[in-house]
Amino acid sequence: MNAKEIRELFPILKEQVNGHPLVYLDSAASSQKPIQVIDVLNTYYKTQNANVHRGVHTLGNKATDEFEGAREKIRAFINARETAEIIYTRGTTTALNLVASSYARANLKPGDEIVTTVVEHHSNFIPWQQAAKATGATFKFIPLTEDGTVTIEAVKATVTDKTKIVAIHHISNVLGDTTPIKEIAQIVHQHGGILVVDGAQSAPHQKVDVQDLDCDFYAFSGHKMCGPTGIGVLYGKRELLENMEPIEFGGEMIDFVYLEDSTWKELPYKFEGGTPIIAGAVGLGAAIDFLEQIGLETIERHEKQLVKYALEQMQAIGGVSIYGPTVDRSSLITFNVENVHPHDLATVLDSYGIAVRAGHHCAQPLMRHLQVTASARASFYLYNTEEDVDALVAGLKKAKEYFSNVFS
Structure with missing residues (x-):
């Protein structure tokens, strides 16, 4: 199945925006949903909707089985x-905060180190920043190459025996680089630390094997991989999860409640207090079925070819950083057009039906490291085509021409 055939499975891609066919280039923020996922959600609410793990009636059992x-x-x-x-969570952000709040704050002390990079999404930066402040740990950063990537040499020079946690992206949501997680895990473990990986931009786009990577925690979101919003995943090694305390308390996650104390259910349920995001989980399962039917290797190969084509076309315009x-x-691809603010650029592109991220x-x-206040980003997925790239490039040329005339 090629990209044009795949497009037909996404109803929203048939929409018109401002009188133009939609060119959706913001999948890194949130992907669109195929009809298979939409239909599964519709079926769940029509025929299976009930709470899970609680009732003994038929509908409750059916919902639990799906969940x-x-x-x-x-x-x-x-x-x-x-x-x-x-562990089911609301998304990557919640998953990373769970580790920072439960594991980090219980295991860190003054003099310990948390290591990360300035490349990280705020969701993989602020939780560790705050955990360091709360525990007295040192917050350290791996130096970057000129193009913003992380090298094994830089990791070796930064991680020490005082390093208890390394938190790092698998793929950057700005730079698009892939971090050598498996090699970093070896270094971190040699020093007795744990490795936490933000997989929000990798799980949708390439085959992930957490056992091969040997990371200790791995977080990702459903809505970036053709699934519903509001559902995410935290993977954690059993031995670590078992020694962590829950950070949300209430129904479902308890074993016994006494007046003076309470005990928790076994994994994974002790971290899933309250009514979970049942439909979201079922929808994420359908999204995984869809992605595996296409093939993660096929998706990754298609996207890399598309990005290569886009880079060649964009670099030929001139004045594009x-x-x-x-x-x-x-x-x-994250970029700026000379003398055009990215918000203005995104507005012009939107007038032609082209959706990109700006900010x-x-x-x-x-952004401070790159010495810019903002930038534009075009992100691609399995449903994008070279025609989408051509539309983007044509839009960039029109925006560049328009603003050069306005300010000439």
């Missing part, structure tokens, strides 16, 4: 050892 069946799909998707290591590596790049991309420390 736990999705957990098994997620386990297989990232090759976790067991479903007990798969591109941030991050220009070879072996993942599914997005600091929840990465203000990186």
Whole structure:
């Protein structure tokens, strides 16, 4: 199935925006949903809607089967050892905050180190910044190459025996580079630390094997991988999760409640207090079925070809600054057009039906490192085509011409 055939499975891509066919280039923020996922959500609410793990009636059992069946799909998707290591969350942000609030604050003390980079999304930056402030730990940063990538040499020079946590992106939501997670995990473990990986931009675009990577925690979101909003996943090694305390208390996550104290359920349920995001989980399971039917290797290959084509076309325009590596790049391109503010650029593109992201991309420390206040970002997915790139390039040329005339 090629990209044009895949497009037909996404109803929203048939929409017109401002009188033009929609060219959706903001999948790094949130992907669109195929009809298979939409239909599964519709079926769930029509025929299976009930709370899980609580009732003994038929509908409740059916909902529970769907909910736990999705957990098994997620386990297989990232090759976790067991479903007990798969925690449902509201998204990557909640998953990373869970580790920072439960594991980090209980295990860090003054003199310990948390290591990260200035490239990180705020969701993988602020939780560790705040955990360091709360515990007295040192907040350290791995130095970057000129194009903003992380090298093994820089990791070796930064991580020490005092380093207890390294938190890092798998793929940057701004620079599009892929971090060598497996090699970093070896270095971190040699020093007795743990590795936390923000997988929000990698799980939708390439095959992930958490056992092969040997990371200790891995977080990702459903809405960036053809699934519903409001559902995400935290993978954690059992031995670490078992020694962590829940940070939300209430129904479902308890074993016994006494007047003076309470005990918690076994994994993964002790971290899933309250009524979970049932439909979201079922929808994420359907999204995984869809992605695996296409093939993650096929998706990754298509996106890299598309990005290579886009880079060539954009660089030929002139006056376009591109941030991050220009070879072996993942599914997005972050850029600025000379003398055009990215918000103005995005507004002009939107007038032609082209959706791109503009702003600091929840990465203000990186923007300062790049010495820009904001940038534009075009992000691609399995449903994008070279025609989408051509529309973007034509839009950039029109925007550049318009603003050169306005300010000439």
